Amino acid sequence: MSYFFQLVVSGIVVGSIYALSGLGFVLIYKSSRVLNVAHGQIIASGCFITYALTVWAGIPIYISFVMSMVITFFLAMSVERIFLRRLIGEPIISVIMVTIGLMSIIDGIVYLTPFGSENYSFPEFFPQTPIEVGGVSVSWTQLVGVIITMVLIAGFSWFFKKSTVGISMRAVSDDQLAAMSIGVSVPRVFGLAWATAGLTAAAAGGIIGNITGLNFDILHSFGIIVFPVVILGGLDSILGAVVAGVLMGLIQQFASGYLDGNWGLNGTAEVLPYILLLIILLFKPHGLFGIHEIERV
Amino acid sequence: MSANRWLTTGNYFTSYQQEQRIFSTLLDRALFIVFILGLFLWPLLIKLSSRNMLVVDTILIAIVAVLGLNLLTGFAGLISIGHAAFVGVGAYTVASIIRFIGDDHMLITHAWPLVILFAGFVGAAFGAFVGLPSLRLRHLYLLMATLSFQIIFQWVINFSTFFNQGQTISVGRVFWFTGKIVRKQHYVFWYYAILVVIVLLGLGVRNILRTRYGRSLVAVRDNDRAADAMGMHPGLTKVYAFALAGFLAGIAGALHAYLYRGVGFESFTLHHSIVYLAMAIVGGMGTLNGSFWGPAAIQFLELRVENLAEKAGHYFPSNMNLSTALRPLTFGLVIVLFLMFEPRGIANWWRIVRSYVKLWPFRY
Numbered sequence: 001m002s003y004f005f006q007l008v009v010s011g012i013v014v015g016s017i018y019a020l021s022g023l024g025f026v027l028i029y030k031s032s033r034v035l036n037v038a039h040g041q042i043i044a045s046g047c048f049i050t051y052a053l054t055v056w057a058g059i060p061i062y063i064s065f066v067m068s069m070v071i072t073f074f075l076a077m078s079v080e081r082i083f084l085r086r087l088i089g090e091p092i093i094s095v096i097m098v099t100i101g102l103m104s105i106i107d108g109i110v111y112l113t114p115f116g117s118e119n120y121s122f123p124e125f126f127p128q129t130p131i132e133v134g135g136v137s138v139s140w141t142q143l144v145g146v147i148i149t150m151v152l153i154a155g156f157s158w159f160f161k162k163s164t165v166g167i168s169m170r171a172v173s174d175d176q177l178a179a180m181s182i183g184v185s186v187p188r189v190f191g192l193a194w195a196t197a198g199l200t201a202a203a204a205g206g207i208i209g210n211i212t213g214l215n216f217d218i219l220h221s222f223g224i225i226v227f228p229v230v231i232l233g234g235l236d237s238i239l240g241a242v243v244a245g246v247l248m249g250l251i252q253q254f255a256s257g258y259l260d261g262n263w264g265l266n267g268t269a270e271v272l273p274y275i276l277l278l279i280i281l282l283f284k285p286h287g288l289f290g291i292h293e294i295e296r297v
Numbered sequence: 298m299s300a301n302r303w304l305t306t307g308n309y310f311t312s313y314q315q316e317q318r319i320f321s322t323l324l325d326r327a328l329f330i331v332f333i334l335g336l337f338l339w340p341l342l343i344k345l346s347s348r349n350m351l352v353v354d355t356i357l358i359a360i361v362a363v364l365g366l367n368l369l370t371g372f373a374g375l376i377s378i379g380h381a382a383f384v385g386v387g388a389y390t391v392a393s394i395i396r397f398i399g400d401d402h403m404l405i406t407h408a409w410p411l412v413i414l415f416a417g418f419v420g421a422a423f424g425a426f427v428g429l430p431s432l433r434l435r436h437l438y439l440l441m442a443t444l445s446f447q448i449i450f451q452w453v454i455n456f457s458t459f460f461n462q463g464q465t466i467s468v469g470r471v472f473w474f475t476g477k478i479v480r481k482q483h484y485v486f487w488y489y490a491i492l493v494v495i496v497l498l499g500l501g502v503r504n505i506l507r508t509r510y511g512r513s514l515v516a517v518r519d520n521d522r523a524a525d526a527m528g529m530h531p532g533l534t535k536v537y538a539f540a541l542a543g544f545l546a547g548i549a550g551a552l553h554a555y556l557y558r559g560v561g562f563e564s565f566t567l568h569h570s571i572v573y574l575a576m577a578i579v580g581g582m583g584t585l586n587g588s589f590w591g592p593a594a595i596q597f598l599e600l601r602v603e604n605l606a607e608k609a610g611h612y613f614p615s616n617m618n619l620s621t622a623l624r625p626l627t628f629g630l631v632i633v634l635f636l637m638f639e640p641r642g643i644a645n646w647w648r649i650v651r652s653y654v655k656l657w658p659f660r661y
Contacts, residue, residue, distance in 0.1 A: 035437055037378070083633060093376055094636050096440065097578060100378065101632030104571060108626025116622060224448070227441050235437075271452035274445035281430040281442050 002135030007257045008250065013142045013211070015249020016149040020204040021222050022229040022241035023156060024197035030173040030236045031193035033092060034084070037099045039201060040223015041106035046072045046202025047209035047219055048115045051122065061125050069202040076198025080191045088187065103223075110216055121213035145207040152203055153242055156196075160238065169193060173236065228273035231280055234290020244288060248273055317507050319500075336492060340485050350484035351556075352596065357491040358552050359592035363576045364495075364502055364585075365545025370574070371583035372506065373538035374518030375431065379443035380573045382450035383543050385565030386423045387416040387550020389454065392466040392560040396459060401469040409471045409555060413494075416551035417544045424543020425536055432532035439535075447567055454562045463562030468554050487556045494552065498545060503585055505541070514538055515583075568625070575632045581642025590643040595631070602627050 021043060028036045036042075049071055053064035083102060087095050110116045126140030160166040171179040172189045180186055205219065212218055229248045233240025256269040280287065310316040320326040345353070366380045377383075391412055395405060405412060427446045431439050455463045471478055471486075478486045505511045513534050516524040521531040554560045572595065580591020606620035639645060 033437075035440060083637070086637060090640070091374075092437070093370075093374060094640055096376060096437075097574065098633055098636050100571060100574060101629045101636065104575075104625040104629025104632065106629075108622050108624070108629060111622030111625065224444070227444060231438075231441060266456050267452065271449055274448045274452075277441060277445045278427075278430075278449075281434065281438055285430065285434050285438055 003257070005134070005136045007253045009136050009138050010142075011250035011253035012246055013138070013146055013249070014252060015246035016146045017204055017208055017211075017222070017245075018225060018229050018248050019242040019245025020149045020152060020200055020207070021226045022233065022245045023153060023238060024200035024204070025226045025230050026233075026236065026238055026241045027193050027197045027200070029230070030238075031169050032084075032190045034095050034099065036197065037096065038103035038106060038223065039197070039226055040220035041103050041110070042072065042076060042198055042201040043205040043208065043222050044110065044115075044216055044219035045075070045106060045205070046198070047205030047214060048110070048113070049202065050206040051115075051120060051209060051214055054122065055120070061122075065203070065206050068206060069199045072198040072202035073195045074198075076201070077191050077195035079198075080194035084190070084194070085187060088190070107220070115214060116216055119213060119215045122210050125210070141210050145211055148203065148207060152200065156200070157238065165192065225273060228277040228280075230287075231277050231285075232287055234287030237287070237289035240287055240289030251276070319503055319507075333496060337489070340488060347481075347484050350488060352600065354484055354487050354491060354556050356592050356596045357488070357495060358549050358556065359573070359576060359596065360495055360589055361491070361498060361552065362546050362549035362573055363580065363588045363592050364498060365542035365549070366573050366577045367580070367582065367585070367588040368502060368505075368514075368545070369538050369542035370577055371581075371587070372511070372518065373514050373535060375428075375535060375538060376440045376574075377443040377542065378440060378567070378570045378574060379427070379445075379447035379450070380542070380546060381565045381567070381569035382443075382447040383420050383424055383546035384550040384553065384569075384573075385450055385454070385562075386543070387420045387547030387552075388554040388560045388565065389460060389550070390416040390419040390547065391468060391551050391554040392460065395466060395468060400467055405471075406469050407472050413548055413551040413555070416554075417548040420547020420550065421540040421544035424546070425540040427543075428536045428539025431535035431539065444567075447570055451562070451566065454565075460562075465559040465561040467559045468557075470558070471555065483558075484556075487552070491552055491556075494548065498548070499585070499589075502545075506585070510534070510537065571632075572628060575628050578632055579635050579642055581644030582640075584642065584644035586647070587642045587644035590647075594643060595628075598627060598631065599624065 021039065024042075025036055025039050028034055028039075046068055050061075050064055050068040053059045053067055054061050057064070059067065079102065083098055084095060087098060124141075126144060128140075130137040130139045131143065160170060168179065168184040169189050169192065171182075171184055172186055176186055179189075204222070208219060208222060225248070229244045230241055232248060233242070233244030251272060252269040255272045256267075259268040259272075260266055315321065320329060340350075362380065362384050365383070366377060369375050369377050369380075391405070394412065395402075398404060423446075427442055428439070430442045454460045460466070470483070473486065506514070513524060513529040516527065516529060517531045517534045524534075525531050550565075553564065557564075576591035576595045577588065578591070579594050580589065581587025602623050603620055606623050610619045635642060641648075
C-alpha cells in the first residue's frame with residue numbers, strides 16, 4: 001500500500017510541474033490561439049538562466065529564481081515582438097510553424113552553450129534527508145517545488161480573475177473585436193501573454209532543474225508532454241491545465257510503477273500520454289474543462 | 298493559343314478545360330520532355346562519386362516525402378509534425394517483411410517494386426488512421442494527433458525487439474534484369490528508380506489536383522464551411538489527404554530503406570519531421586514545384602552548414618559539437634525567415650522572374 005501512496009506522491013510532484021508548464025501554454029493559446037510548440041525550449045532556457053545565475057554568478061537561489069523569471073518574461077516578450085507581431089492576421093497555420101522554427105532556433109542556441117553538451121545539477125539547497133510519513137518519502141526539493149507551483153498557480157488565478165490586465169487578457173481571448181472596441185490593445189495583450197507564459201516557464205524550469213538535474217533533452221521534453229496535458233484539460237482552460245497536469249503525472253507514475261516490466265512492456269510512461277491524447281482527440285476533443293466549440297467539420 | 302505563352306501577357310484561356318491543362322502548349326510539353334530526358338541522361342555523361350550520388354538520391358527521396366507533406370500541409374492546410382514517422386512506417390514495413398522472411402528472400406530482392414508499393418499502402422492506412430480525428434476537428438488539433446503519432450512510433454520502434462530496438466535492420470541488394478545490383482552501380486541504379494517514381498508520382502499528384510477531389514481539397518483548406526455548403530465532405534476530404542500523404546511518405550520510406558540498405562530508428566525522429574516541414578515551407582506551400590525546390594535547397598544548405606561547422610570547429614572548444622548546434626539553428630532561421638518574408642517560398646521567386654520577363658520593360 002505504501003508503494004501505491006509513494007506513486008501518488010511522486011505523481012503529484014511531477015503533475016504539479018506539468019500543471020505549471022501547461023499553464024504557460026494555455027496562456028498563449030487562450031489569448032492568441034497560437035499553439036506554442038517551443039514552450040519546452042523556453043522552460044529549458046529558464047532553467048539554464050537560473051543555473052547560470054545561481055552557480056556561475058553566485059547569486060542566492062531565491063533571488064536568481066525570481067531574476068530568471070524576470071529575464072524570461074522579457075525574453076518571451078521580445079520573441080513575440082520580433083517574430084510573431086508581424087504575423088498577426090496571417091493564417092494561424094503559419095504562426096504555428098513559426099513557433100516550430102523558434103523551437104529549432106532555441107535548440108541551436110542551447111547547443112552553442114555548455115548546457116547543450118553537458119549535464120549539470122543544482123547544488124542541494126535543502127536538507128538532504130527526505131521527509132518520511134508512513135513509509136512514503138518525499139524530498140525537500142520536491143516539497144518546495146510543489147509549494148511554489150501551487151502558490152504560482154493561485155497567484156495567476158487571482159491575476160486573471162481580479163486584475164485589470166488579467167481581465168483584459170480574458171476579454172481578448174473571448175472576443176478580439178469587442179475587446180478592441182473598449183480600448184484594449186490586442187497586440188499588447190499578446191505580448192503580455194507570451195511574457196507571462198515565459199515567466200511561468202522559467203519557474204517551471206527552475207523547479208524541474210532542481211528535481212531532475214539540467215539535461216536539455218529532459219527539459220525540453222516537458223514542452224511536448226504539455227500537449228497531452230492541455231488536451232486532457234481542455235485547450236483554453238487554466239483550471240483544466242492544472243487538474244490535467246496532476247492527473248497526467250499520476251497516470252505516468254502508475255504506468256511506470258505497475259505496467260513496466262510486466263507483459264514485456266517498458267517505458268510506458270513516455271508513450272501512454274500520447275495514446276491517451278489520440279483517444280481524447282477522437283472522442284472528447286474539448287477535454288475535461290474546455291469550451292465546447294460547436295464545430296463539426 | 299498558338300501564340301507563345303511566354304511572350305504574351307494576360308490570360309487568353311477561353312475554357313476551363315484549357316486552363317486546367319498541365320501543358321498548355323506543345324512547346325511546354327516538349328520542354329518538359331527534354332527536361333526529363335536530361336534528368337535521365339546526365340548520369341551517363343557526368344560520373345559523380347558515390348558520395349555525391351548519395352546526396353542526389355537523398356534529395357530525390359526527400360522530394361517524394363515532401364510531395365506528400367505539401368499535399369497535406371500546403372493544399373489541405375493540415376499541419377503535420379509527424380511526417381518522418383509516416384516515412385518511417387514505410388521503411389519499417391520493409392523491415393518487418395525482412396524480419397519475417399530474411400533480407401535475401403526473392404520478395405525483397407526481386408519483387409522490390411511491389412514491396413515499395415505495399416509500403417505505400419501501409420503508410421496510407423496509418424495516415425488515414427491518424428487523420429481520423431479530422432472528421433471532427435480542425436488543424437490545431439491535428440497537429441497534436443500527428444505529434445502523438447510521431448512519439449508513439451518512436452516508442453514502438455525503440456522498445457520492441459521485433460524492430461531490433463531501433464538498431465539497423467539490413468536490407469539485401471536488389472536484382473534487376475541485368476542481374477544483381479552491385480556496390481558500384483547501387484546509387485546510380487537507385488537514382489533511376491527514384492526518378493521514375495518521382496515522375497510518376499509528380500504527374501499523379503498534379504492530376505489529382507486537377508480532379509474534383511483536388512479542387513475540394515483546396516476548397517476545404519480555404520473555407521471548410523463554404524465547402525460543406527457546396528456539398529463536399531470536409532472531414533472525409535481531410536482523411537483522404539492524410540491517406541495520400543501517408544502513401545507518398547510510405548513510398549519514400551521504402552525507397553529510403555532500399556537506398557541505405559538498412560532501416561534504423563535515427564532517420565525518422567521528430568527532428569526529421571521538422572526538416573521535412575522546413576523543406577515544404579522553403580519550397581513553397583501549396584505549389585507543386587515547391588516540393589522539388591525545397592528539398593534541394595535544404596539539403597544544399599545542410600551540406601554548406603556541415604562544411605562551415607567543420608571549418609569553424611577549430612576555433613571552438615573541442616567538447617562543443619558545432620554542427621549539432623548550427624543545424625537546428627539554420628533550420629529554425631530558414632523556417633522563420635521564409636515564413637516572415639517569403640511565405641510563398643522559392644516557387645514564388647520563379648513566378649516573380651517569369652512575370653518580370655513577361656512584362657519587361659514595364660513594371661506591371
